[in-house]
Amino acid sequence: MNAEALSELYPVLAQLPPALAARVAAEAQTMTVPAGTVVFDEHQACQGFPFVIKGDIRVLKPAANGRELPLYRVLPGESCIITSSCLLGHTDYPARGIADGETTLALMPRPLFDELLAEPAFRDFVFHLFSERIAELMQVIEEVAFRKLDQRLAGLLLGKGKVLHATHQQLADELGSVREMVSRLLKGFAEQGLVRLAREQVEILDPAGLRRIAEV
16 A cells, blocks of 8 residues: 555554554555445454545444444544454454445554554544544434434434435434334325435425424
8 A cells, every 4th residue: 555645544644653654554455345345243353453545334233133233434534443442452343344335445464553552643543533433422322322213313314415315224224223113204204294205215305394303
């Protein structure tokens, strides 16, 4: 991986000693995977620290009954705190990461990650990611624990623009629910004149009405 290109996405690398930054670029294994690829899975050993170059990785917690709870996404310029925690604690993955769209990433080997932690700039970068993601995860917990599914669905629709192109299953995955419940709620929204449903499409007709549901 070209050192300059990697540093453009991850400026922290430019703050490292030049020889160390060059090693990151040289030793990181670059790979491109198609959409839907499981990048890492539960109970799998962590092989290294990922830099996302293109695309994104959707991180979720799967349940035995097939349901999934979305946790966060890793975009270019970001990294995965679950991976970081596994590397720091020498534990296996407790969640699953799936490529959304074709995704390119550079995987830095564990020994080099351990070495970089001795550099204040890289250490601060890792723990800053922790603070950001923990705040996001607390919001997910609050949503699941304290808000009804119709409120969460209304809020999700409001954040997607006037016309949302997605299947009911995709919406259910984002909400950590099941397709049947989301379909039932969408049908109810349509009967109230809040949305118009078409194949893999939801058109927002009454955003104010959805906002009232979301804010109850």
